[in-house]
Amino acid sequence: MKSIKVLAATVILLAVCTQPVLRVGALSDPSMALESVENEQADEVSDPGEDATPSGIPYEDLPGAMDAFVDERAATFASLSVEVFRGQETIYSRQAGYADIGNKVAADGNTVYEWASVSKLLIWVSVMQLFEQGKLDLDTDIREYLPDGFFRKLAYDEPITMIHLMNHNAGWQETVYDIEAEDHSGLVDPETALRRFEPAQAYRPGTVTAYSNWGSSLAAFIVQEVSGEEYVSYVHRHILEPLQMKHTSVSADLSDNQWVSEQRQKIKSYLITEDQFIELGTAQQFLMLYPAGAAIGTMDDMVIFAKALLADDGEGGPLFEKEETLALMKEPTSYFGDSGIARVCHGMWTLQYAADVMGHGGNTAFSANLMFEPISGLGVVIMANQAGETECNYGILSLLFGEYADNPRVKGIAFEDSKDLSGIYTQARTTVKGFSGINKYLGGLMPLAATEDSNQFQVQIAPGTLTKVGEHQYVLDNQSGWRYLMFESTNADGQTVLEMMSTDVIRENAAPFWLKTGSIILFILIVLASAVTLFVKLAALIIRKIRKRSNVSHSGPIRIMHTVLSLVNVSIGVLFFTLIILPMGTGSVKPVPSMLQCIAIGINSLISIVNAAILVRYWKQ
Structure with missing residues (x-):
């Protein structure tokens, strides 16, 4: 099971990473995954009007378009739960496929899915609640909230703030040691886990974006220290209970919700590619850095949480006392280069389509996505019992929000031909220091080669193209439903950097x-x-x-x-x-x-x- 988190990251970044080998028992009858299970709830719940989605689909036609999209890709997933909403109004909801293919257990409203990294949104909402109460400052050195001598591997004597943690640019490299326990008996308290798995600080704070589960879990520990409540208890009292999310667990071993724990044993995970169909079993993980990815629950509960982030104008919603706090949470805290294009909004990542959206995705042995467009209020929750699923988790985003080429930021605006971006790129989200530094050169490589089109480059070790669509702006298409912005910049060492949603990708000097x-x-x-x-x-x-x-x-x-x-x-x-x-x-x-x-x-x-x-x-x- 230890390979699942690596596998999921590999599949989700096909155009960036080399693929590891997974050896588990294949299903005897892969064709079962191709069956269409009509256990969906595809009724139109409301009629939001005659206007259209950012992609141009009239809202009245959206249920049919969604059905067609899901049916066309039925062979690519085991089960899929998806809901589209605008503000507080549900437009489309459906569960399709099997929670357990072998036993033909259909997915339904009681099926629970791992939130994976969508769990981090619970951290950032908690942080903003404490900020609203004046108990936590986003720009104060976080060492003021931590026990003395908490850090042992800092390389820079510069302040690290909560904003740095939200932006994933506090400078930490990837964790080296295994952050999973074999079972619940191996779990430790958050402080012990953070001290045990502290990674080296490889970058100066604020200079490099490198996704960090450790940094996010550190923010959850600060919530615990500032509030005086254990993190699990805090989330239940201040988020789950006010929202009546009765079918969600946030603890590492699911001990905070017996119903979820029982339901979790009824669903299995799968790996599905063009040439593989592999059952991963229940694939339950016991994460010691659990705030970063251990939440599990029904789709309906995640939708309740998502809608709370889209409270009507003039309201703070059920999560905040003041509307200003909710509005502030949606404001940018990090940008792509010097472009003014939002990259992170207080812990919520942005994705660029015909309209910009924000939220969070997640991948373990499951895949999940919570994204919304704050202006129109259009949002979507997508959950699948599949590692690294992108056909629906990101393909649906394109269906709803359109293509970046149609974004007013670039549409119809002339730009110069691209400079030569060919070369070998490595991810900043890797291990740079210590014996594990070799990992930087063994995985996560993205070699780009020029093509006959001066504005397009080919990813050489996996399917994918990088195409220029505006000044310094490129779209990477992984050929499996995910197309995302990469912004070209130059770092202090003169290296070309391609900034993507969760990490910087840096061209290596030859x-x-x-x-x-x-x-x-x-x-x-x-x-x-x-x-x-x-x-x-x-x-x-x-x-x-x-x-x-x-x-x-x-x-x-x-x-x-x-x-x-x-x-x-x-x-x-x-x-x-x-x-x-x-x-x-x-x-x-x-x-x-x-x-x-x-x-x-x-x-x-x-x-x-x-x-x-x-x-x-x-x-x-």
Whole structure:
């Protein structure tokens, strides 16, 4: 199960990341997923008028358009729950497919889905509530709200504010160690979890956007410290209970809602691609940084929460006492470059279509999306029991909100041909410091190649195109329903940066990049050559034994040392792959084993160097 979060991130960013390998039992009858289950609620609940969605669909025609869209993609999902609303009025609601394909359990109103990272919206609403009460300032150094000496790995002596946490630009690299427990008995309290998994600060605060589950969970801990209530209790008392969200759990082990815990065992997760249909089982995770992604509930409950963020003008809604607080939450706190295009609004990410929308998406072994356009009040909630589902989770957004090329910001406005953006890009959301820094060069790469069209670039390791649509503005199409803005800028080191929703993607300077990746390749070649050498020596030894020939004349010190060197090289390679590379790829790196692994590899490396020096000495003699 440790590979699911890595897998989901891989699928959702097909045009950005290399794909890991997943080995689980495939379904015996994949065709079952293609069946259409008519358990939907597709009735039009209200008639909001004759006007149209930002994409141009008249509201009266929207239910039919949604039905057609979902039916056309029935083969791409296991189950899908979706609701479209405008303000407090529901326009379309439907549950389709199976919560459990093998047992033919149809999805319905009682089906619960993981919110995944949509859970973070509960954190940011909590923060804004405390801000409204004057208990928390968004621009104050957060160390004022934390125990003394809380941080151990800061690289910059600069203030870190709540706004930095909301914008995911406090500077932390990705967490190295596994943030999941095997079961509920392995869970720890939030403070212990944060201290245990603290990542290194790789970037100066406010300079680089790199999505951080750890930073978001830190914000939840601050909510706990400032309010004096445990985070789970706070969310229940100040969000779930006022909204009557009785079918949602927010604790890591679902212990705060018995009904949700029971319903969670009735749904399974799946991985569905063009050439794979894999059942992942119940795929329940026990996240130690649970505020960042552990909420689970029905679609109806998430819709209630979404509508609360769209309270009518002049009202603070059920979440806030003042309308100004709700309005402020929808104001930008981060922009794409110097464009004035909102990137983050107090923890809510923005996506750019014919109209700009805001909200949050999430991916674990499930996929979820909560997005709305604040001007028209049009919003949507989408939930699926599928890792990295984008056909519907993002395809529906295009259906409702149109294409960015039709946004008044770029439509009909001339722009110069694109500069050459070809090269290899790496994500800022990675590990840069420590032994896991190698991960930056093993995954999350986005190589771009020029095409005959000077304004279009091809992603080389996965389906995807990057097309210029305005000055410094490009749209990345992952060919699976997701099209999003990437804004071209330049960082302080002169590197080209493509700013996307959740992270900066940075073009690597050719020489340093190939020097580092070349050393990795050289290491692999040495290990392989040593393995071949050992195989040949072993084969020769067996042949000599069979022929009963003596080997005394060929067992001098040079040959002995060469054999030892080969053995050490192979052992280093095996240790490095099985104890570091493989755990990093599956998200199962443990702190203590990692330390022992590094020590073992260091000792073996020292032996290898000593053996090489001795060989050189003998060679000279």
